[in-house]
Amino acid sequence: MSEIQLEIDGRAVRVEEGTTILAAARKLGIAIPTLCDHDGLEPYGACRLCIVEVDSGGPASRRSRVAASCVAPAEAGAVVRTRTEKLDRFRRTLLELELARAPDSPRLQELAREHGARRDHFDGDASFCIHCGLCVRYCAEVKQLHAVGFIDRGIRKEISFLPEIAGRECEACKECFPLCPTSYLQAAYVLMRSFVVPSRMK
Amino acid sequence: MSLLERVDAIIDRHGAEPSALIQVLLELQGELHWLPREALARVGERLVVPQSRIQRIATFYKAFSLVPKGRHEIHVCMGTACHVRGAGRVLDKVKELTGIAPGETDLELKFSLETVNCLGCCALGPVMEIDGKTHGKLGAEGAATVLESYE
Numbered sequence: 001m002s003e004i005q006l007e008i009d010g011r012a013v014r015v016e017e018g019t020t021i022l023a024a025a026r027k028l029g030i031a032i033p034t035l036c037d038h039d040g041l042e043p044y045g046a047c048r049l050c051i052v053e054v055d056s057g058g059p060a061s062r063r064s065r066v067a068a069s070c071v072a073p074a075e076a077g078a079v080v081r082t083r084t085e086k087l088d089r090f091r092r093t094l095l096e097l098e099l100a101r102a103p104d105s106p107r108l109q110e111l112a113r114e115h116g117a118r119r120d121h122f123d124g125d126a127s128f129c130i131h132c133g134l135c136v137r138y139c140a141e142v143k144q145l146h147a148v149g150f151i152d153r154g155i156r157k158e159i160s161f162l163p164e165i166a167g168r169e170c171e172a173c174k175e176c177f178p179l180c181p182t183s184y185l186q187a188a189y190v191l192m193r194s195f196v197v198p199s200r201m202k
Numbered sequence: 203m204s205l206l207e208r209v210d211a212i213i214d215r216h217g218a219e220p221s222a223l224i225q226v227l228l229e230l231q232g233e234l235h236w237l238p239r240e241a242l243a244r245v246g247e248r249l250v251v252p253q254s255r256i257q258r259i260a261t262f263y264k265a266f267s268l269v270p271k272g273r274h275e276i277h278v279c280m281g282t283a284c285h286v287r288g289a290g291r292v293l294d295k296v297k298e299l300t301g302i303a304p305g306e307t308d309l310e311l312k313f314s315l316e317t318v319n320c321l322g323c324c325a326l327g328p329v330m331e332i333d334g335k336t337h338g339k340l341g342a343e344g345a346a347t348v349l350e351s352y353e
């Protein structure tokens with residue numbers, strides 16, 4: 001594999017071809033906020049908080065775009081900016097949309113303070129899940145148990161434990177619990193348990 | 203033929219590959235009018251697809267149902283063209299005769315009723331589709347005559 005060079009926030013960095021922009025930025029010690037990224041999992045691109053501005057292409061076809069850095073591969077000669085006025089505005093809106101779903105999540109509130117996002121900018125019923133997919137992906141990719149999955153679609157999309165598998169495996173694992181940015185996962189699990197083994201719930 | 207034998211026959215036709223999942227589910231849905239849990243378990247086993255993915259797909263597409271559907275599926279078009287020509291009256295008549303609301307199935311499993319937003323043949327409006335057959339230029343009485351022809 002060949003190495004390529006690009007520029008992030010004015011600093012040059014050399015990375016293996018195929019590295020994501022997010023990984024390249026981390027190599028420089030530049031922090032980019034994310035909610036759905038996890039070292040042990042395939043990039044997913046769900047939360048969009050890791051957006052960056054990328055100028056890429058040759059001199060004739062040079063163009064600028066906003067890309068989710070966790071799923072965008074680093075390109076040779078690209079110039080990347082991780083904090084601009086435009087990105088801050090986008091991130092603020094993304095956070096406000098996510099806060100409408102999970103207004104009391106400490107992780108979201110911390111990011112909201114940093115970016116000046118208001119928790120009540122968008123109203124709507126909180127569903128407490130922001131669809132980051134960390135639990136679903138961790139269970140499938142790392143544990144390969146597939147005990148929790150997504151069901152339905154659009155505004156009705158939600159996570160759902162499969163009682164046949166979860167009732168057997170989850171009690172001893174629970175490794176996905178700390179990954180959840182909103183604690184909705186734990187609530188969904190307790191609810192599932194109460195249906196599957198009501199007598200054991202205290 | 204038992205349920206699992208029918209499932210196996212469908213899987214054999216498409217090949218037991220993960221990529222055949224949606225085709226298998228579609229054919230199961232067509233044959234059984236719904237996707238019973240035992241059938242999905244067998245599909246998962248033979249295609250080597252986790253149950254979580256099968257459920258994600260079965261709940262994503264409207265073509266699939268996890269509860270039993272009637273022998274005949276009625277789709278009443280509520281698109282703009284049908285609406286202005288009286289689709290509401292057609293729907294009311296269908297609801298009255300079948301005793302079910304959109305999204306429901308009657309107890310004899312004869313009819314399932316759904317509304318759709320356009321069937322793509324606006325010149326025939328108001329349109330009602332039953333089991334893929336299109337009935338056009340309907341009024342309340344026309345809809346009643348059409349429904350009577352289904353057993």
